[in-house]
Amino acid sequence: MTFSHLLRALGSAGLIALAAGAVHAQAWPAKPVRLLVGSPPGGPSDITARTFADQLGQRIGQPVVVENRPGAGNNLAAGAAARAEPDGTTLVLSPDTVLTVNPLVYTSGDFNATRDLVNISVIASFSQMLVCNPSAGVRTVAELTAKARAGSMMYASGGPGVPGHLATEMLLEQTGVRMQHVPYRGPAPATQAVLAGEVACGFLATPTVLPHVKSGRLLALAVSSQAGSALAPDVPTLAKALNQPDLDVSFRLVLQAASGTPPAIVAEIxxxxxxxxxxxxxxxxxxxxxLTAVGSSSAQAQQVMNAEMKRWEPVVKRLGLKSE
Structure with missing residues (x-):
């Protein structure tokens, strides 16, 4: 075969591949779509998923059904999506910790999010709010760190490696103080522990704790994102509290599908x-x-995840986080 014949053959093969990709995109979805969520109903991830599913269903002419599969730091939902047929009809909405933390923590299973899932889009970003029981006697981040230096203090989170745990550890790392971590099975019981005074403080989901802040049962010291909270604009950012303008401890909800999903389908979603x-x-x-709506490209989502993996890996290794 001459070089010109080879070029024509390659060109024909490329056209065939492009045509096949177009058919895939046009055919998607040929059946209802499942959107898995690794948290119980009613939380920020679930609300985002249901809002997104309603709109997606209207646009594609197929039902988009949200399925809650909580457990294992969102790995149950993510793993189920990874093992599904890679045709774009099973999606998962996960916090970025599934990619940035879980592969380092859950090392014994046969599922790895960075290998077995493709990132389609960063759907939204969110932060955490640092709250304390009034009995702790602190009203600012400076007072909290001073008290932690002077004696033993405990903080609550919704579990090892979740955003609230990571946000608190970032605070402790930046200030050089120590507090004892008390993990709970989700943000709701962690919030109840702080309300009861069993644990002094905790970085927890803003929608979960804000009603208690407004009622005076909890005191808000800071929010973790650089931009602050639209729901609580009077609460300072952690960056401002620590006088570190570039500090941003925010997290993301990422839409994913099984690896091997055709690029044309990924592009359409x-x-x-x-x-x-x-x-x-x-x-x-x-x-x-x-929550702040984003809607990034797949390439942007992957770029952000790569950066966040590098950011959190030394923190996870320092803490020695491992699944039970």
Missing amino acids: EKQSAAIMKLPAVRDRLKNFD
């Missing part, structure tokens, strides 16, 4: 995601739960 997250009604609804 990515396009739909970007359009949905631009809708004012969607943005306003998420803002009510302290």
Whole structure:
């Protein structure tokens, strides 16, 4: 075969591949779509998933059914999506800790999010709020760190490696103080522990703790994101409290599918995601739960995840986090 014949053959093969990709995109989805969530109903991840699913279903003409599969730091939902047929009809919405922390913590299973899932889009970002029981006697981050230096203090989280645990450890790392971590099975029981005074403080989901802040049962010291909270604009950012303007301890909800999903289908879901997250009604609804709509590209999602993996790996290794 001459070089020109080879070029024509390669060109024909490329056209065939492009045509096949177009058919895949046009055919998607040929059946209802499942959207898995690794948290119980009612939380920020679940609310985001249901808001997104409602809009996606309207746009693609197929039902998008949300399934809650809580457990193992969101790994149960993510693992089920990874093992599904890679045809784009099983998706999962996960916090970025599934990618940045869990592969380092859950090392004994046959599932690894960085290997077995493709990142389609960062759907939204969120932060955590540092709250303390009034009996702790602290009203600012400076007072908290001073008291922690002077004696033993405990803080609550929704479990090892979850955003609230990581946010607190970032605070402790930045200030050089120590506090004893008390993990609970989710943010709700962790919040109850702080309310009861069993544990002094905790970085917890803003929508979960804000009603208790407004009632005076908890004191808000800071929010972890650089941008602050639209729901609590008077609460200082951790960056401001520590006088570190570049400090941003925010987290993301990432839409994923099984590795091997055809690129044309990934591109189609990515396009739909970007359009949905631009809708004012969607943005306003998420803002009510302290979430910021994003709708990134797949490439941007992967870039962000790579950076966050590098950021949290030394923290996880320092803490020696391992699954039980």
